[in-house]
Amino acid sequence: MTREDIADVLDNIALLLELKGENVFKTRAYKNGAEIVRSHDEDIVQLAKNDQLENIAGIGKALQEKIHELATTGKLEFYENLRAEFPPTLFELFDIQGLGPKKIKALYDKLDIDSITSLKEACETGSISELRGFGTKTVEKLLAAIELREKFASHFRLGDVAVMAEVLLESVRNHPATLRCCHAGSYRRSKEILHDIDILVATDRPAELTKYFSELDEVEEIIACGDTKASIRLENGLQADLRAVSNKAFPFALQYFSGSKEHNVVLRQRALKRGWSLNEYDFTVKEGAEEPPPINDESDIYKALQLDFIPPELRENRGEFEAAENGQIPRLVELENLRGTFHNHTTASDGRNSLEEMAEAAIDLGLEYLGIADHSKASFQANGLYPERLLKQIEEIKKLNQQWDGSFRLLAGSEVDILKDGSLDFSDDILSQLDYVVASVHNAFTLPEKEMTARIIKAMENPHVTMLGHLTGRLLLRREAYAVNVDKIIDCAAETGTIIELNCNPRRLDMDWRHWHKAKDKGVKCAINPDAHRVEQLQFLAFGVRLARKGWLTKNDVINTKTLPDVLNFLNIQ
DNA sequence: GCCGTTTTCGGCCCGACTGTTTTCAGTCG
Numbered sequence: 001m002t003r004e005d006i007a008d009v010l011d012n013i014a015l016l017l018e019l020k021g022e023n024v025f026k027t028r029a030y031k032n033g034a035e036i037v038r039s040h041d042e043d044i045v046q047l048a049k050n051d052q053l054e055n056i057a058g059i060g061k062a063l064q065e066k067i068h069e070l071a072t073t074g075k076l077e078f079y080e081n082l083r084a085e086f087p088p089t090l091f092e093l094f095d096i097q098g099l100g101p102k103k104i105k106a107l108y109d110k111l112d113i114d115s116i117t118s119l120k121e122a123c124e125t126g127s128i129s130e131l132r133g134f135g136t137k138t139v140e141k142l143l144a145a146i147e148l149r150e151k152f153a154s155h156f157r158l159g160d161v162a163v164m165a166e167v168l169l170e171s172v173r174n175h176p177a178t179l180r181c182c183h184a185g186s187y188r189r190s191k192e193i194l195h196d197i198d199i200l201v202a203t204d205r206p207a208e209l210t211k212y213f214s215e216l217d218e219v220e221e222i223i224a225c226g227d228t229k230a231s232i233r234l235e236n237g238l239q240a241d242l243r244a245v246s247n248k249a250f251p252f253a254l255q256y257f258s259g260s261k262e263h264n265v266v267l268r269q270r271a272l273k274r275g276w277s278l279n280e281y282d283f284t285v286k287e288g289a290e291e292p293p294p295i296n297d298e299s300d301i302y303k304a305l306q307l308d309f310i311p312p313e314l315r316e317n318r319g320e321f322e323a324a325e326n327g328q329i330p331r332l333v334e335l336e337n338l339r340g341t342f343h344n345h346t347t348a349s350d351g352r353n354s355l356e357e358m359a360e361a362a363i364d365l366g367l368e369y370l371g372i373a374d375h376s377k378a379s380f381q382a383n384g385l386y387p388e389r390l391l392k393q394i395e396e397i398k399k400l401n402q403q404w405d406g407s408f409r410l411l412a413g414s415e416v417d418i419l420k421d422g423s424l425d426f427s428d429d430i431l432s433q434l435d436y437v438v439a440s441v442h443n444a445f446t447l448p449e450k451e452m453t454a455r456i457i458k459a460m461e462n463p464h465v466t467m468l469g470h471l472t473g474r475l476l477l478r479r480e481a482y483a484v485n486v487d488k489i490i491d492c493a494a495e496t497g498t499i500i501e502l503n504c505n506p507r508r509l510d511m512d513w514r515h516w517h518k519a520k521d522k523g524v525k526c527a528i529n530p531d532a533h534r535v536e537q538l539q540f541l542a543f544g545v546r547l548a549r550k551g552w553l554t555k556n557d558v559i560n561t562k563t564l565p566d567v568l569n570f571l572n573i574q
Numbered sequence: 575g576c577c578g579t580t581t582t583c584g585g586c587c588c589g590a591c592t593g594t595t596t597t598c599a600g601t602c603g
Contacts, residue, residue: 022575025586029575060576098592100601135594185603198603226591231602241603243590257603268587273579279588 003037003045006070009079010034015094016082018101033063035262039318041518043487045071089115097145106131120146152237156194157476159506159543161187161238164218165197168240171216177205179247184257188312190546192476192509196239200254206244213242249281251298256280262317270305313550319517332549335542337561342371343415343438343469343501343529348393349374350382352534355400355410361535363408368564371411372397373438376425378417387430390414394433409564411435415469420444422458431464435573438501440469449483456489460498466571467499467527471511486515494522499559504544505531516551525559
């Protein structure tokens with residue numbers, strides 16, 4: 001049982017309890033428990049096995065026992081019994097927008113509807129309208145939601161929504177009634193996977209803005225449009241929400257809608273302790289409590305609660321409150337801090353642009369150095385280089401470098417395959433002739449965790465390896481990470497001084513932001529690498545910085561913030 | 575089911591929108 005498996009069981013228990021009409025706070029405790037299991041810093045599965053779950057806030061005695069049973073036996077009797085009460089297909093109904101536990105229960109109890117198929121049938125035959133609360137509009141919406149689910153995914157990668165998110169915000173900014181506006185939600189927090197785009201606007205004419213927003217060219221469908229809130233769907237199925245508030249309420253609404261939910265719960269509790277109830281519009285002062293200071297922007301809210309400003313990327317309730325209390329919120333890395341980058345491809349392997357074109361694009365971006373790391377021979381599918389071609393490329397790079405007079409430099413590297421047994425695809429003799437080496441796994445993804453971890457560790461122990469490429473091999477929304485013990489890899493990186501890459505191709509964003517804080521604490525350095533296969537993909541660096549910030553990284557934690565002289569010195573290059 | 579400077583009971587975030595209702599329940603975020 002992995003952490004994710006356990007969290008899924010707890011989430012499913014919550015759904016089943018909702019269906020049974022259980023106390024909402026009880027179901028919330030299970031949902032909350034699932035989130036804690038997902039985000040706990042230590043190896044919670046091991047803790048559960050050792051019966052060491054005391055003192056984790058939100059995990060009480062009942063949840064401790066259940067998680068322990070899951071971790072040790074892989075099963076949970078309580079869950080099995082609960083599950084036996086309902087058909088397994090019932091779960092898919094929770095995916096339909098507009099259906100919640102109450103309606104699903106009514107559908108199941110009264111009409112025996114237990115799957116999307118039977119729901120669709122009941123909508124089409126009209127039998128569903130026998131039920132109280134299911135009118136013609138509801139039937140229409142359900143049919144549309146079923147169709148939508150068949151047509152679109154509900155999850156989107158950050159890289160796939162960024163352009164549209166900026167376009168929509170720009171449209172809102174251009175409206176004459178807009179006083180200020182900003183992204184909110186998971187886009188503002190730089191989550192790697194999003195469900196929607198949230199935009200917040202301050203205005204004296206809210207209804208005018210929601211109407212304007214719902215009529216933008218990009219809108220495919222209006223989901224809802226009221227006086228202060230509009231929800232629309234874009235052509236690709238992505239939902240975007242606009243909230244319009246007064247200028248005075250804007251900081252509160254921005255804080256509120258930026259989330260995360262978990263972060264906001266803690267913040268509100270903090271407010272309550274001071275006798276203030278915090279919502280999206282204001283502080284409401286309880287009788288006898290002190291008046292809060294005036295609030296003009298988001299940071300004033302944090303200040304009023306005796307906290308340093310918490311950047312949106314850190315608002316996941318993963319230690320940011322302790323840091324903000326103690327003046328330990330780090331100054332996060334910024335795009336402007338990047339001076340170069342290491343992992344990029346050219347036409348020599350599977351890239352689309354030449355060395356010269358890649359160099360020019362890097363210079364245009366204001367970079368001082370660009371590392372070329374084409375594939376090695378084992379990556380046959382990617383036209384990986386044999387030693388002769390690699391040595392020739394090193395010579396070409398040397399020649400090209402003469403023209404820039406030291407103001408810019410191409411670095412000669414390689415993305416060398418970590419073979420199945422952990423050895424590298426090039427001999428040490430070849431590796432020693434490179435400026436640096438990125439070592440990556442490109443095959444045998446299905447090794448058991450222990451072997452995969454040992455394989456990668458063996459590669460990192462080779463002194464020629466400068467950095468580890470895309471640690472888990474995940475492709476967001478496409479391919480799961482392979483089984484690897486990330487904690488052990490981080491420990492090994494700390495011991496061997498191996499840099500870990502933050503591969504900022506938006507399909508990867510690997511190593512995951514959730515591990516960086518821990519890695520940084522152990523002194524592991526990060527390289528933000530776009531893994532660019534064409535000149536435009538150098539722009540991925542912006543996503544890398546967003547995710548590095550989410551991982552608490554500062555300028556000092558990121559190796560490619562070093563100036564060219566410093567990086568040459570660091571890599572021992574003449 | 576969890577939690578506690580109002581601690582073993584009694585709270586637990588709450589407002590907007592929609593549809594179906596005829597004053598509100600359900601869903602969503």
